[in-house]
Amino acid sequence: MRSWTDSLRFVFQPVVNLATGGIVALEILARPEAGDVLAEARRDAELDGTLAVSAVRAAVRKETTLPLHVNVFAGTLADLGGLTPLHDAVRGAGRLPWEVTVDVGPPYTHVPQHALLEAVGALREQGFRISADGVGDGDVPLRLLTDLGPDLVKLDASLLARSAAVKSMRTLCEELGTLLAVEGVETEGQCAAAHRAGAQLAQGNLFAPPARVPVTDVYVPPAAFGAEGPTRSGPSVREFVRPAALLPDSASAGQVRALLTGSPDVSGVLLVDRDGVPVRSVHRSRFLLSMSGRYGHALYADRPAAKLGDAPRTVGIDATAWEVLDVVADGGRARTSDDVAVVDAYGRCVGVARLADLVRALSETRVEEAAGLNPLTRLPGSDAITGEVDRRIAGGWTFALSWLDVDHFKQVNDGAGFAAGDELIRSVGRLLQRTASGSTRVGHIGGDDFLVLADLEGLDPLAASVLDAPWSAGGLPVTVSLATVVCGPGSVVDHREAAACLAPLKKAAKALSGASWVLGRAGAPGHEVRRGAEPASGRAECAAG
Known part of the structure; x- marks a missing residue:
C-alpha cells in the first residue's frame, strides 16, 4: 500500500x-x-x-x-x-x-x-x-x-x-x-x-x-x-550577512578541500566548535595554495584543517558596516579579502560579511547623502528630516519638530552683503550641529531656514544655545526666530501634517520682536510664547482696543 x-x-x-x-x-x-x-x-x-x-x-x-x-x-x-x-x-x-x-x-x-x-x-x-x-x-x-x-x-x-x-x-x-x-x-x-x-x-x-x-x-x-532606502547613519551588518560555509573544528584538510573544490562560490570555511562558535578561519586561496604545493596533499590531507587556518575575525550581529571595516583594517593587509564571521549574542556564527559588499553599500550611502546635502552648510535637506519624522511617527514616539530662521534676512543681505549673509547661515548651521546630541537631527532646507528634530529632553538646551548666541553679520546685530510643535503618539499622521501644525507657530514667532520662541502641541489649540515680546505697535493696538 x-x-x-x-x-x-x-x-x-x-x-x-x-x-x-x-x-x-x-x-x-x-x-x-x-x-x-x-x-x-x-x-x-x-x-x-x-x-x-x-x-x-x-x-x-x-x-x-x-x-x-x-x-x-x-x-x-x-x-x-x-x-x-x-x-x-x-x-x-x-x-x-x-x-x-x-x-x-x-x-x-x-x-x-x-x-x-x-x-x-x-x-x-x-x-x-x-x-x-x-x-x-x-x-x-x-x-x-x-x-x-x-x-x-x-x-x-x-x-x-x-x-x-x-x-x-x-x-x-x-x-x-x-x-x-x-x-x-x-x-x-x-x-x-x-x-x-x-x-x-x-x-x-x-x-x-x-x-x-x-x-x-x-x-x-x-x-x-x-532604490531609495531608509535614512540611516550607518547600515547594519545584518543587511549584508551571507551564508557561511561551516565545518566542525575537528575537520581534516581533506574535508575542507572537498568542500571548496565542490563549491566554487565559497570564499572560505569557518571551523566551529559544537556550539557553533568560530574557532578557525580557512581562506580559500591561501588554503588551496598550501594544498597544491609540492607534497602539499600528502602532508596536509589527513591533518586537522585548523593548522592551515587563522584566528577568526568576528563582529556581533548588531554591528554597523563601519565597525566591520574597522575589524578588517585591524587584521593586516594580507587578510583584507577574508570573510568576517558574524556572531549572535552567544558567539554562534550566523553568517559572514564580505568586504566588497560593505564597501559598495557604504559608497552608495555616502554618494546619496552627499547629493542631499546643502552645499552651503553641508547639512542634509528636508527629505532626510521628513523621512525621520515619518519613522518616529510610525514608531509611536513623542518628538519636537522646530523651524528656525534669521529675522529680516533679506535686509541682512542687502545691508551687509551676501558673503556676510552666507557666513551667518554657516555659523547658525555649525552651532546647531555642535549642540545637537543623541537622536537630534538638524537639516538646512534652503536660504536661512533650518529644521530641527529632537526629543523633548534635548529641546531646551538647543533652543537656549541658538537664541542666546550673539549673532551678527557685517557688524550688524541679528536675531533669530524659533517655532516648535510637540507631536505625541497619534497626534499627526505624517510629516505633512506636522509641518501644517508648525506653519501658524512660525507666523506667531515672526510676529514677536527680538529673539523669539513659540511652542505649541499638535492637536491642541493655542501656543506658548517662551521667548520674545509683542512689538510696541502691537501692544499699543491691544491697549487701544
Whole structure:
C-alpha cells in the first residue's frame, strides 16, 4: 500500500538579500502530488513534525550547503514542544541547528500562547532560529509577535500596497533586533517597494520560482539596488550577512578541500566548535595554495584543517558596516579579502560579511547623502528630516519638530552683503550641529531656514544655545526666530501634517520682536510664547482696543 510519503515531493525557493543580491537561505516547501497532506498536518501535530524532518532530509539529498528554512504550524509547536526529532534529524544530517530557521506559520487562533512561547524557547536553546511567517495576511496577534522576538519576520507582499503598514513593521523589527523579509514578490515594482520600505530580505517568483533542484543564481532587478532606502547613519551588518560555509573544528584538510573544490562560490570555511562558535578561519586561496604545493596533499590531507587556518575575525550581529571595516583594517593587509564571521549574542556564527559588499553599500550611502546635502552648510535637506519624522511617527514616539530662521534676512543681505549673509547661515548651521546630541537631527532646507528634530529632553538646551548666541553679520546685530510643535503618539499622521501644525507657530514667532520662541502641541489649540515680546505697535493696538 502506498503511503502519503510516496506522493510527497519537496521544492526549494531561495531567500534573497536585497542589499547584495545573493541567496542567503533556501525555504523547503512540501508539494504533495495527491491528497491534501498539508491540510491534515494543520490538524495533526505529529504529521507536521514528520514533514519538517522529511524536509531537512530532502535538503541533505540535494547536497546544498545553504542555510535552510523549514515550515511548522504554530499549533504543532504548542503541542509537541521543542521538536526533538527535528533537532536529531539536523544533527544526523551533518548540519547545525543554527543553520536552520523554523518558519512558524498561522493559524494562531486557539493556539495556547504560553505553550507556543515555551516551545520557541526550547528551539532557541537547541540553536534553531525563529521566523514569524505569514505576517500581515495571517492571524498572528501583535503582542504575541513581540513576545516571540523572532530573528526574522516574513511579511506578505500584499501589504506592499500599504506602505505605512510595512514601514511600521520595519520600525517594530528595528526595536526587536529582527530582520524583515517580504515573501510572494512577483514584480519588479514590488521588489523596489520592499527595498524602499526597508526590507532586507525577499523571496518570490520574481527571483526564482520553487524548484526541485536548489538554484545557485537568482534574478534581482538592478533598480532594487538603486532604490531609495531608509535614512540611516550607518547600515547594519545584518543587511549584508551571507551564508557561511561551516565545518566542525575537528575537520581534516581533506574535508575542507572537498568542500571548496565542490563549491566554487565559497570564499572560505569557518571551523566551529559544537556550539557553533568560530574557532578557525580557512581562506580559500591561501588554503588551496598550501594544498597544491609540492607534497602539499600528502602532508596536509589527513591533518586537522585548523593548522592551515587563522584566528577568526568576528563582529556581533548588531554591528554597523563601519565597525566591520574597522575589524578588517585591524587584521593586516594580507587578510583584507577574508570573510568576517558574524556572531549572535552567544558567539554562534550566523553568517559572514564580505568586504566588497560593505564597501559598495557604504559608497552608495555616502554618494546619496552627499547629493542631499546643502552645499552651503553641508547639512542634509528636508527629505532626510521628513523621512525621520515619518519613522518616529510610525514608531509611536513623542518628538519636537522646530523651524528656525534669521529675522529680516533679506535686509541682512542687502545691508551687509551676501558673503556676510552666507557666513551667518554657516555659523547658525555649525552651532546647531555642535549642540545637537543623541537622536537630534538638524537639516538646512534652503536660504536661512533650518529644521530641527529632537526629543523633548534635548529641546531646551538647543533652543537656549541658538537664541542666546550673539549673532551678527557685517557688524550688524541679528536675531533669530524659533517655532516648535510637540507631536505625541497619534497626534499627526505624517510629516505633512506636522509641518501644517508648525506653519501658524512660525507666523506667531515672526510676529514677536527680538529673539523669539513659540511652542505649541499638535492637536491642541493655542501656543506658548517662551521667548520674545509683542512689538510696541502691537501692544499699543491691544491697549487701544
